Amino acid sequence: MGPQADFSQDNVGGAVTLRFTGSLSLSCLKDFPDRLRAFPGKVERLDLSDIQRIDTVGAWLIHRFALEHGAQIDGLKPDYAHLLEQVAKADQQVAIRPDAQSPLVRVLGEIGAATTVAFHTMYGLLAFFGGACVAFFNVLTHPRRFRLNATVQRFEVVGVSALGIIGLMSFLIGIVIAQQGSVQLRQFGAEIFTINLIGRLTLRELGVLMTAIMVAGRSGSAFAAQIGTMKLTEEIDAMRTIGVSPMEALVLPRVLAVVLMMPLLGFYSGLIGIFGGGLLCWVSLDIPPVTFIQRLREVVPITDLYVGLIKAPVFGAIIGLAGCFQGMQVESDAEQVGKRTTAAVVQAIFLVIVLDAFFAVFFTWVGWG
Numbered sequence: 001m002g003p004q005a006d007f008s009q010d011n012v013g014g015a016v017t018l019r020f021t022g023s024l025s026l027s028c029l030k031d032f033p034d035r036l037r038a039f040p041g042k043v044e045r046l047d048l049s050d051i052q053r054i055d056t057v058g059a060w061l062i063h064r065f066a067l068e069h070g071a072q073i074d075g076l077k078p079d080y081a082h083l084l085e086q087v088a089k090a091d092q093q094v095a096i097r098p099d100a101q102s103p104l105v106r107v108l109g110e111i112g113a114a115t116t117v118a119f120h121t122m123y124g125l126l127a128f129f130g131g132a133c134v135a136f137f138n139v140l141t142h143p144r145r146f147r148l149n150a151t152v153q154r155f156e157v158v159g160v161s162a163l164g165i166i167g168l169m170s171f172l173i174g175i176v177i178a179q180q181g182s183v184q185l186r187q188f189g190a191e192i193f194t195i196n197l198i199g200r201l202t203l204r205e206l207g208v209l210m211t212a213i214m215v216a217g218r219s220g221s222a223f224a225a226q227i228g229t230m231k232l233t234e235e236i237d238a239m240r241t242i243g244v245s246p247m248e249a250l251v252l253p254r255v256l257a258v259v260l261m262m263p264l265l266g267f268y269s270g271l272i273g274i275f276g277g278g279l280l281c282w283v284s285l286d287i288p289p290v291t292f293i294q295r296l297r298e299v300v301p302i303t304d305l306y307v308g309l310i311k312a313p314v315f316g317a318i319i320g321l322a323g324c325f326q327g328m329q330v331e332s333d334a335e336q337v338g339k340r341t342t343a344a345v346v347q348a349i350f351l352v353i354v355l356d357a358f359f360a361v362f363f364t365w366v367g368w369g
Helices: 032-037 056-069 078-090 103-141 148-158 160-186 191-232 235-241 246-284 289-299 302-328 335-365
Strands: 006-012 015-024 045-054 072-074
Touching: 006 032, 015 056, 032 056, 045 056, 045 078, 056 072, 056 078, 103 246, 103 302, 148 160, 148 191, 148 246, 160 191, 160 246, 191 235, 191 246, 191 289, 191 302, 191 335, 235 246, 246 289, 246 302, 302 335
Parallel strands: 015 045, 045 072
Antiparallel strands: 006 015
C-alpha cells in the first residue's frame, strides 16, 4: 500500500519548489488532491525524486497541477516518467471542427468508394470463376475425383425441395399477368391477346427470371452460409491440409447442381405460370382450355422456349458462383457469415437481372425477339 502521499515547500532563490514524498497511488492519496488544489501561490518546480510509487491517478494529478502552474517536473524514475508522458498525451484535447467537405464532394466520394468495391468484387468473382473452370477441367481429366453423391444431394436441395415454392410463385404470377393484361386489353376489345401475353412472358422472361431470383434466395444464400461456417470452423483449412481441394469438393458440386437444375426449374415454372394464366382466362374471360391451348400453340414460337432454356444455366452458374465466392470470403467472426450471405443474394440477383437485359437485346438482335 505504501505511505500516504505528502508534499513540502522549499524556497530556493525566491523560486517555490514542491517536494513530494510517499506513494502517489489511489489508495494512499486520501486528502492529498484537496490540499494540492488549495496550495496558494505560484510553483516553479515539482521534485518527485522521493516518491516510492505512482499510478495513473497520481500521474494525472501531478500533470494537471504542473500544467496549471507551468511548473517543471524533476526527479522522476524512467518508468514513472513514461507513465506521466502517456497521461500527458491522453490529456490532449481533440479539436472538433465541422467537416469542411461539401455534401456534393462527400456523395461523390461515397460513390467512388462503392464503385471501387464493386470492381474489386467483380475481379474476385472472375478469378473465382477461373478457379472453378480449372477444377472442372481437373475433374474431367480425372473422373474418379468427381463427387457424385454430393452433386446428387445438391440436386435434391436445389431442385426437388424448391418445386413447391417455385410452383406456387409461378402459378400466382401467371394469374397476375392474365388479370392485369385482360384489364388493359379489354379497353380495346382484344382480350384474346391475353393468351399471347401469358405464353410469351412466362416462357421467355418471367418464368426463368423469377425462378433464378427464388433459387438465389434459397440456394445461393445457403451456399454462402454453409461454406462461410466451414471457413470459420477451419474445416476448409483442414481439407487443404489433407490434400482435398475445396473447389472440387465444395464448390463444383454446388455450381453443377444449380447449372443443371435451373433449365428444369425454369421450364417447370413456365408451365405452371401458363396453367395459372389459363385458369384465370377460363374463369374470367370465358376462354375454354382447348381454345387457350390452341391459341397458345399458334402465337408462341418455339424460340421463346429456347431462349428460356439458354438463359437458365447461365443464371444458375452466376447464382452458384456468387454464393460459393461470398462464402469463401468469410473471415474472423460469425457476423461475417450474415454479411456475406446477404451479399451473395444481392450480387446474384443483380447479375441475373443485368444478364437478362443483355440476353433480351442479344436475342432481339439475332432475330429471336
